[in-house]
Amino acid sequence: MNKLNVVILAAGQGKRMRSDRPKVLHALAGRPLLGHVIDTARSLKPSNICVVYGHGGEQVRAAFAAPADADLKWAEQKEQLGTGHAVMQALPQIDASLPTLVLYGDVPLTRVETLQSLLRQAGANLALLTAVLPDPTGYGRIVREAGKVTRIVEQKDASDKEKAIAEINSGIMLAPPGALQRWLPTLGNGNAQGEYYLTDIVALAVAEGMAIATTQPRDNWEIDGVNSKAQLAALERIHQHNLALQLLEAGVTLADPKRIDIRGEVTCGRDVFIDVNVVFEGEVSVGDGAHISANCVIRNASIGAGAVIHPFTLIDDAAVGDESLIGPFARLRPGAKLGRDVHIGNFVEVKNASIADHSKANHHAYLGDATIGSRVNVGAGTIICNYDGANKHHTIIEDDVFIGSDTQLVAPVIVRKGATIAAGTTLTKEAPEGQLTLSRAKQTSVAGWSRPTKTKK
Numbered sequence: 001m002n003k004l005n006v007v008i009l010a011a012g013q014g015k016r017m018r019s020d021r022p023k024v025l026h027a028l029a030g031r032p033l034l035g036h037v038i039d040t041a042r043s044l045k046p047s048n049i050c051v052v053y054g055h056g057g058e059q060v061r062a063a064f065a066a067p068a069d070a071d072l073k074w075a076e077q078k079e080q081l082g083t084g085h086a087v088m089q090a091l092p093q094i095d096a097s098l099p100t101l102v103l104y105g106d107v108p109l110t111r112v113e114t115l116q117s118l119l120r121q122a123g124a125n126l127a128l129l130t131a132v133l134p135d136p137t138g139y140g141r142i143v144r145e146a147g148k149v150t151r152i153v154e155q156k157d158a159s160d161k162e163k164a165i166a167e168i169n170s171g172i173m174l175a176p177p178g179a180l181q182r183w184l185p186t187l188g189n190g191n192a193q194g195e196y197y198l199t200d201i202v203a204l205a206v207a208e209g210m211a212i213a214t215t216q217p218r219d220n221w222e223i224d225g226v227n228s229k230a231q232l233a234a235l236e237r238i239h240q241h242n243l244a245l246q247l248l249e250a251g252v253t254l255a256d257p258k259r260i261d262i263r264g265e266v267t268c269g270r271d272v273f274i275d276v277n278v279v280f281e282g283e284v285s286v287g288d289g290a291h292i293s294a295n296c297v298i299r300n301a302s303i304g305a306g307a308v309i310h311p312f313t314l315i316d317d318a319a320v321g322d323e324s325l326i327g328p329f330a331r332l333r334p335g336a337k338l339g340r341d342v343h344i345g346n347f348v349e350v351k352n353a354s355i356a357d358h359s360k361a362n363h364h365a366y367l368g369d370a371t372i373g374s375r376v377n378v379g380a381g382t383i384i385c386n387y388d389g390a391n392k393h394h395t396i397i398e399d400d401v402f403i404g405s406d407t408q409l410v411a412p413v414i415v416r417k418g419a420t421i422a423a424g425t426t427l428t429k430e431a432p433e434g435q436l437t438l439s440r441a442k443q444t445s446v447a448g449w450s451r452p453t454k455t456k457k
């Protein structure tokens with residue numbers, strides 16, 4: 001627990017996104033920009049996190065209304081009158097006896113270590129996160145005299161000489177206890193933009209004889225904000241590259257670190273191989289020696305050790321056991337639970353079904369709402385008719401069953417241990433243990449039959 005307030009500014013509209021969605025709700029790696037900033041804030045374990053919201057306010061609040069978000073405080077900024085005005089809206093919600101860290105809801109990739117170094121700089125001082133940029137255009141510039149920060153000047157208010165300053169204000173800053181409460185009400189808006197600038201507090205601090213500490217991020221992308229779709233796309237690539245590097249460092253083999261997307265969290269065992277264009281979403285774990293082929297989408301899943309996921313397989317909310325072979329073109333839907341050495345082949349869909357060790361469904365099948373035992377062989381074209389148009393029903397297939405091709409199992413139905421179901425059967429009643437069950441019209445051949453011929457026009 002840090003004795004600290006965090007204020008996240010998120011009231012801006014983001015006109016250049018050209019979108020009806022509030023800017024901070026646009027997703028980076030599948031999570032809203034603001035969610036990344038909140039996660040970073042949380043990892044500092046502060047006493048308070050207050051989000052200043054405005055544009056699209058209801059949407060923003062609704063996006064963070066889960067029980068896990070109950071730690072957030074909210075302050076509405078009805079009119080966007082500037083960053084100083086925005087922080088002022090948060091004052092009633094935060095603890096004046098603690099230092100306050102200001103973050104931006106549209107700057108998603110700041111490292112926690114960078115903020116920790118800002119916290120170490122602070123003490124009784126005002127601390128700024130700054131950076132030296134090859135092109136500082138647009139940013140507030142850090143004005144120094146004899147090396148000491150004296151004020152920040154915004155681009156639109158800057159003289160040519162000030163515009164030449166390469167050190168910029170990231171906007172992220174840490175104010176000592178009580179300071180914002182003292183300074184913010186005195187801000188004016190007599191500047192080029194007619195806004196209440198948070199940055200004006202720097203000169204106020206200096207006037208009080210307070211020292212201004214500065215710290216820099218390790219990488220400049222840590223302070224990059226999102227104002228347009230192009231900037232969002234650029235940050236997405238930087239973030240994905242960082243995530244890919246983490247996997248490589250953990251010993252995962254990636255066919256191409258540029259062609260993997262992680263929208264959530266992936267944990268991998270030893271000697272995992274991931275081919276190109278694999279998308280991970282939510283929480284995914286991959287066991288030792290697993291092989292994931294090209295063009296798979298894997299969401300909220302566990303993949304067992306030594307499993308092989310062949311190309312173009314979709315796995316959603318499912319568990320794949322050790323040594324299992326899935327795909328190509330397989331679809332595991334929510335509630336699919338596969339044991340060890342299970343084979344699911346092309347165009348097989350599994351939903352809410354458990355399939356025990358060594359069972360196989362290798363071609364074109366639908367297996368929904370079922371409990372399937374071990375060493376079961378499901379023939380091509382098998383359909384479990386789980387839905388009667390109103391309700392879903394459960395099917396049980398016991399160990400060592402053989403189901404011939406093109407079988408329909410009309411649920412609810414049970415196939416007992418070791419039963420064989422002949423190809424083409426429509427099973428509507430229990431199939432007894434160890435027997436052959438079939439339902440088929442008897443095959444007949446009509447001797448002397450001739451094909452119809454076309455009548456001449």
Ligand code: UD1
Nearest residue numbers: 009010011012080081082083086104139140169170171197
């Ligand atoms: C601000 C800084 C500038 C810094 C730059 C970094 C000021 C006056 N200037 O500039 O020194 O280099 O950020 O990107 O602080 N916001 C609100 N309510 C408002 C205005 C802004 O919540 O009334 C939020 C925005 O949603 C955004 C952040 O504050 O998350 C910064 O706003 P933005 O307009 O991008 O700041 P700039 O004026 O560009």
Ligand code: CA
Nearest residue numbers: 106225226227
């Ligand atoms: Ca900005």
